[in-house]
């Protein structure tokens with residue numbers, strides 16, 4: 001099976017781990033996609049669901065790794081690939097001067113991405129009627145796995161260590177949406193400025209479109225290299241159903257914001273996460289991707305992963321064929337437009353671990 005399709009299958013179906021403790025700490029709870037574990041297949045590190053209901057029943061099985069971390073991926077007894085697990089990052093063993101373990105400030109995603117949720121609370125998360133139904137931003141906080149507000153000084157300290165000890169090559173800073181019109185742009189700007197003063201590390205900021213487009217140049221000057229403004233769902237009815245609070249920011253506002261942000265950050269340096277499998281048709285997703293690409297925005301289409309404890313925990317992930325029919329069309333569209341994951345300076349599109357999209361791109 002070609003690797004792109006295999007990765008696509010694994011991300012839709014998940015994998016069963018013979019040893020649930022294989023690899024380093026899984027990503028559970030938090031903002032955005034979760035309940036994954038990083039696994040390296042054919043040299044490519046991908047995030048694969050391991051803690052979801054479909055993963056517990058997946059036909060894909062990963063054996064207990066040997067002493068060097070190597071393992072075997074199989075299906076019905078047939079070996080498909082050798083896989084290994086990234087080792088626990090060294091910076092996880094350190095604590096800040098005020099005694100907070102570094103892994104509560106930022107974590108390793110994929111192979112070499114430092115990721116943090118600067119503000120682990122969100123105006124959208126306060127009530128069931130407003131919360132994004134797929135999001136678990138409050139869960140890791142409630143479980144004591146993170147702190148609510150990471151200060152610029154803490155982020156700078158952890159980023160410097162993660163570069164020095166573990167060779168991270170870019171950083172993702174996301175945030176819950178705070179009250180106020182900037183929608184998180186201000187705390188991203190001050191956090192990026194502190195990190196950039198400590199270490200030369202490309203940074204992606206992720207937030208909702210701020211009310212004032214002037215925030216794009218403020219964020220850029222502060223050290224945010226690339227920007228993610230995530231649509232998640234693309235059809236108005238699906239947006240209202242799965243993210244009733246965030247859907248109050250209209251699609252028109254998103255597209256105006258994309259048009260204003262691209263000249264600041266550059267073509268292909270603004271991106272949008274699209275979660276396939278929430279109810280949008282593949283035609284709707286591809287039509288939105290076409291609009292985004294025309295604006296110079298990289299559409300990062302990832303399969304929805306049902307996270308335990310969220311209102312959508314029983315919603316099925318998209319079938320692999322659904323993802324294949326999107327990604328196999330999207331990859332050539334990106335190629336024709338000259339947008340590519342590899343050219344992104346920082347962020348989820350560059351990391352690519354949550355989707356098979358970049359593998360499809362390489363196959364074009």
Ligand code: SF4
Pocket residue numbers: 032033047109110113115172347348349351352353354355
């Ligand atoms: S694609 Fe984004 S969310 Fe997924 S592992 Fe990479 S940095 Fe993290």
